[in-house]
Amino acid sequence: MSCEKIFLIAGEASGDQHAADLVRNLKLLNQDLRVYAVGGEGLKRAGARIIVRSSELSVVGAVEVLHHIRPILKAYRRVVNWLESERPSLLILVDFPEFNLLIAKKAKALGIPVFYFISPQIWAWRQGRVRKIKRLVDRMAVILPFEKDFYRNYGIDVEFVGHPLLDSVKPRMSREEFFNKFSIPGSARLVCLLPGSRSGEIRRHLNLFLKTAGKISRQHPDCSFCLPLAPGLSGDIERFINKGVRDFTKSSKLEVYLVRDSAHDAMAASDLVIAASGTVTLEAAILRVPMIVTYRLAPLTYFAGRLLVRVKWVSLVNLIAGRQVVPEILQDKAIPENLCDQALRLLEDHEARTAMIRQLDEIVGLLGKPGAAHRAASLVQSMLMQTHADKA
Numbered sequence: 001m002s003c004e005k006i007f008l009i010a011g012e013a014s015g016d017q018h019a020a021d022l023v024r025n026l027k028l029l030n031q032d033l034r035v036y037a038v039g040g041e042g043l044k045r046a047g048a049r050i051i052v053r054s055s056e057l058s059v060v061g062a063v064e065v066l067h068h069i070r071p072i073l074k075a076y077r078r079v080v081n082w083l084e085s086e087r088p089s090l091l092i093l094v095d096f097p098e099f100n101l102l103i104a105k106k107a108k109a110l111g112i113p114v115f116y117f118i119s120p121q122i123w124a125w126r127q128g129r130v131r132k133i134k135r136l137v138d139r140m141a142v143i144l145p146f147e148k149d150f151y152r153n154y155g156i157d158v159e160f161v162g163h164p165l166l167d168s169v170k171p172r173m174s175r176e177e178f179f180n181k182f183s184i185p186g187s188a189r190l191v192c193l194l195p196g197s198r199s200g201e202i203r204r205h206l207n208l209f210l211k212t213a214g215k216i217s218r219q220h221p222d223c224s225f226c227l228p229l230a231p232g233l234s235g236d237i238e239r240f241i242n243k244g245v246r247d248f249t250k251s252s253k254l255e256v257y258l259v260r261d262s263a264h265d266a267m268a269a270s271d272l273v274i275a276a277s278g279t280v281t282l283e284a285a286i287l288r289v290p291m292i293v294t295y296r297l298a299p300l301t302y303f304a305g306r307l308l309v310r311v312k313w314v315s316l317v318n319l320i321a322g323r324q325v326v327p328e329i330l331q332d333k334a335i336p337e338n339l340c341d342q343a344l345r346l347l348e349d350h351e352a353r354t355a356m357i358r359q360l361d362e363i364v365g366l367l368g369k370p371g372a373a374h375r376a377a378s379l380v381q382s383m384l385m386q387t388h389a390d391k392a
Contacts, residue, residue, distance in 0.1 A: 004030065004384065005088040008048065009038040009079070009103060011057045011096035013197040013232045014279040018118060018164045018373070019094045020046035025377035030384075036088070038079060040232035052078055055234050057099060072099065080106050087112065089384055093137075094118050097129065104136040113387055116140045117376050123150050123311070130154050139383060141376040144320065145366050161375040162368025165279070169286040171268035178269040182257050188224035189347060191216060192270035192289075193256070194263075194280050197230035199237045204296045205276050206241060208334060210248040210256065212274065215340040217254050220347060225256045226270070228263035272346050274339060281315045281326070282367075285360045290346045290353050292339060293317070294329045320366055325359045 006026075010019035020042035023035050027047060037048040038057070044050050052075045076099070083091070083106060091107040093100040097120030104114045119142045122129045133140075133156065140158040142148055148160040171178075179186050193213060195205035213225045227245065229238065245256050259266045264283065267273055273284045273291040284291045293315040313319050317326050327342045346353055 003032050003034060005034045005036065005086060006090045006092060006380075006384075007036050007051075007079075007083060007086075007088045008043070008092040008094065009096065009100055010040070010043060010094040011038060011054050011099055013040060013054070013230050015094040015096060015118065016040040016042040016054055016232060017168060019043055019092075020048075021164055021168065021373035022092070022094075022117060022376055022380075023048055025373045026380060029377055029381045036082065036086070038075065042231065051082055055232055057096070075099075076102060079103055083107060083110055083112065089113075089387055090115060090380065092117055092380065095120055097122065101129070101132055101136060108136050113138045113383060115380055115383055117380075118143055119147050119151070123147065130156075139379060141372075141379055143368075143372060144316070145368070146320070159375075159379060160368065161379070162370070162372040163282065164372040165282055165286055166364075166367055166370045167373065169264055169283050171265045171287070172262070173265050175269040178262070178265045181262075182226065182259060184224050184226070184257055188222055189220065189272075190270045191223055191225050191343065191347075192266050192273045193225055193227045194267075194273060194275040194284075195227070196276040196278065197232075197280070199234060199240075201276050201278075202230075202233075202237055202241065205294070206244045208294070208296070208336060208339070209274060210244065211336040212339040212343065213256060214248070214252050214254060215336050216343050216347075217252075219340070219344055223347070225254070226259050226266050227256050228259040228266045230263070231261075272343060274343065277314045277316075277328070279316070281317045285317050286364055286367075288357050288360050288364075290356045290360075291317075291326050292329065292342045292346070293326050294334045294339060296331055296334050317360070317363060321359065321363050325356065325363065 008019055010016045016039045019039060023046040026033055035048040036051055037043045038052040038054055039050055040054045056071045056075055091112050091114045093116045095118045107114055114137045116137045134154055140151060140156060141161045142158055143163045148158055151158040193209045195209045196202050216223055249255055267284050267289050268287045270289055273289050275281055275291055275293055277293050277295040281293055315328055318324050329338050
């Protein structure tokens with residue numbers, strides 16, 4: 001299988017990280033494997049050749065997609081042209097269902113096997129897509145404990161491999177070292193602000209999070225605030241963040257420490273995380289840091305979502321627990337006053353903090369064992385070997 005080619009699509013920052021781990025494990029099994037991808041810096045560092053940058057595709061919601069339709073269509077055409085000309089041995093999809101299932105349909109028509117690593121959250125909404133997945137996807141590796149039964153009930157070939165965050169969420173420095181590196185006052189309580197990884201999320205949440213920080217600070221002047229920069233941000237969105245933080249600091253006299261390449265250290269060093277709902281909530285859970293989860297969507301997207309969503313909670317932490325462990329403050333209720341009230345409760349109430357940390361520990365125990373990317377890579381390798389056996 002020398003110089004075998006596969007194509008991988010990871011359309012978002014979190015998916016890029018998991019896909020990069022998968023590629024590194026695949027290359028341990030097959031050193032001659034050539035990986036081409038839609039992805040970001042993580043995949044590039046892992047040795048994949050980037051055909052389309054994931055930053056061109058990372059949007060959320062129907063309204064937002066309409067505003068970005070031209071780059072999405074351009075990326076679709078580039079990927080399809082590549083598949084038609086190169087005919088890889090396998091297509092690997094990572095989450096990102098709207099784009100990925102379109103590509104899967106084309107791959108199926110070309111006779112290219114399809115492996116899905118990290119399930120789209122169709123169990124939450126638009127469950128009808130599961131029939132499309134059964135038709136287009138040959139095998140799945142899922143990372144949430146309840147997903148295996150969901151897909152197996154539809155007759156899909158699926159394995160639970162554990163959650164890849166168990167391997168990657170590891171602080172590299174102590175709280176004291178983190179405070180020293182970013183010149184944060186050593187006696188301060190620290191609140192970590194995580195407004196999202198996509199440009200639309202950041203534009204919707206940044207001002208909300210900064211205003212919340214201002215309100216918390218008025219009640220607790222000893223609090224400091226940090227804001228980790230998500231990997232793979234475009235230059236435009238980094239400038240948006242820098243300007244927003246700079247203007248806020250100028251008007252409020254409250255410094256918010258921007259943190260690059262140390263998000264897990266920032267969370268681990270913090271007394272509280274305020275996060276836009278997403279994978280980052282599981283990262284905070286693995287680090288056992290109390291958190292508040294919030295989210296805002298474009299009004300039309302939110303209205304449509306309320307008609308379609310079939311789950312009671314939006315955060316992965318609460319979904320895995322099957323109950324509310326962390327507070328969720330959503331859409332019209334996502335205002336600085338409400339976020340501040342919950343933040344003060346978790347900063348001041350020792351029993352509430354301890355209870356949440358204990359429940360987070362239970363949730364992490366449900367995520368499986370480390371080694372998810374290795375187990376997924378073994379499934380990919382077995383698919384490649386089966387493909388060659390079928391052609392022989």
